[in-house]
Amino acid sequence: MVATTTGAAAEHRRPGPRGGTERRGRVRRFLDRYWYAYALVLPVVVVVGGLVILPLAQGVFFTFTNINEGNIANPVLGREADYDVVGLANYLNVLSGDPAYGSFWGVLLRTLVWSGICVAFHYGIGLGLALLLNRPMRFRTLYRILLILPWAVPAFVSAFAWRYLFNADYGLINWLLGSVGLPTPVWLGQSPVAMVAVIIVNVWLGVPFMMVALLGGLQSIPGDLYEAAEIDGATPWQRFTQITLPGLRPVSSTVILLGVIWTFNMFPVIYLITGQNPHTRILITYAFERFFSGATRDYAIASTYGVLILSVLLVFAGVYLRALRSQEAD
């Protein structure tokens, strides 16, 4: 009985086209070998696909339509979707810089300035603190924990705390400034001072990450390089520029890239501290405003801003990484 079955199976397989059998065999071997790898990856693929890829594709599609609150499908009102595909009109409108579409170029410039200033302070202060904390001293661990703390506090908690500090009439900052006879500006009003305030808050929030990353980088530089440089006659400043900075380069380049991307899209600090203030408006907050407020919630323009932000960051990351690579090849 058993023998017959096997015989039949063998008989059945043989007449099939040779290539087909071989291919099936290869697929079977491949699955036998790697099925668990695919099984392990599958949940992540599903989640990432559902939460990132699909919404992204939908967003890109919206940029070619005139979708807004008035023409989107609304099951509550029993209304069908009746938005139209408008081609590149949204892009043309936004890129024209028309104030009705958010003065794109001005806001982009402000976003770049905001990112540049914030990351420069993040890096500078983070490096300074990392250098201080990298030398042996008492209570070093305590200092490290205290300096990492701003990072551990949720951004919205810090944002509200800072709002109170910046309050023009009752805030601690103006009280301090006033008590030493300095001017006490209206920090969070409709003026460029608000931008200074949000930059201060964002710097405070972003320094711990830079500090921790750079501290790790500093510790990876072998101590005998400093000793060799000292014997070679390098002053402390020369040791910093000739050993420390080149030694930190791999870490620096990564954290600066990350810092720029995060700051470029730093929504909570600006929105929670100043709300909808044209003086602190950056691309991401404008996209939010456009999406959730206004006479008609303009999903199409908001999506267009989203895609433009993504494009700017992609171009930046590409150019940045290429520049790094060519420098490394030297």
Add this chain to the structure above:
Amino acid sequence: MAGVSYVKASRVYPGNPPVRAVDQLDLEVNDGEFLVLVGPSGSGKSTALRMLAGLEDVDEGAIHIGGNDVTHTPPKGRDIAMVFQSYALYPHMTVGENMGFALKLRRVPKETIKAKVAEAAKMLDLTPYLDRKPKALSGGQRQRVAMGRAIVREPAVFLMDEPLSNLDAKLRVETRANIAALQARLGTTTIYVTHDQVEAQTMGHRVAVLKDGLLQQCDTPRNLYERPANSFVAGFIGSPAMNLKTVALTSEGAVLDGLTVPLPRSVVAGHDAKTITFGVRPESLRLTGGDEVGMKLTVDLVEELGADAYVYGSVDIGGTAERFIVRTDGRTPPSIGSTVNVTLRDDNEVHLFHPESGARLETTKAPTA
């Protein structure tokens, strides 16, 4: 060019009790000399070198280079160059930049730097690699770059901290000879730290043996070998190590199993203890026929090295099995597990030490050097 002297120099690490890493080191290194500091790990040899480099504080005493007191001078003011165990090459600089870095910091004109780097590179066969980064080099090449960096400086003193320990055995032997030849050619005073006594014996004009921060002996390799100042040096210098046993002393001499070695009257007379530390090198022992007086050695292991063989075995002395190593002819080694008869080649080829202090007890044999 300069001599170096340590004057009762100590490095004391704070603690309870404080650790005296280098303890009252007194050492004179002559101009142009190749001095090797050798000792087991923790002996303070590297610390002593780093004190000379200015990388460690000198807590007591003083250090002079070329007659100048440099005890509190920072490293850059000492006119020294150091080769590190890890080489410590600057990873982001090319070989040429690494070698010229010290000159660049001293604002030496570019053309001069280039010429000096080229000259050193030629000396070390590094010319084709001048534009490479250290990570693109092999271990041996990196080692040469580290040497080159020191040579380009033309310092008064070279300091080398185990520069060969990251090389494989064959390359190490080769590089050992190259460094010794280079030093002879340049004639620069060199202090070289190693834990390898073979390196020490083959490279140094003189060798200083350290243990627990204390200088044990500083002498020529031959004198260290033939007249070790104490039992530590006797056991440390020489490979395989000297057979060192503390044995009973009678009026006839030292008692080793069936063998009684007559000792010089001068030693026995001046020595009041009942025991004595008796040392004999493997090559001073020989296997002999059963009819001669000797120790019964049970063979545990035979290392055949071609021309020679080292026989490791144990001898029953006063009830305990003591291990002995005997050098013998490589063509007819005894088999493992057999018992052989061992005796001295020459009753004068023995080293005697005080059983407690370990200090050498002089035999009548005249020193050779």
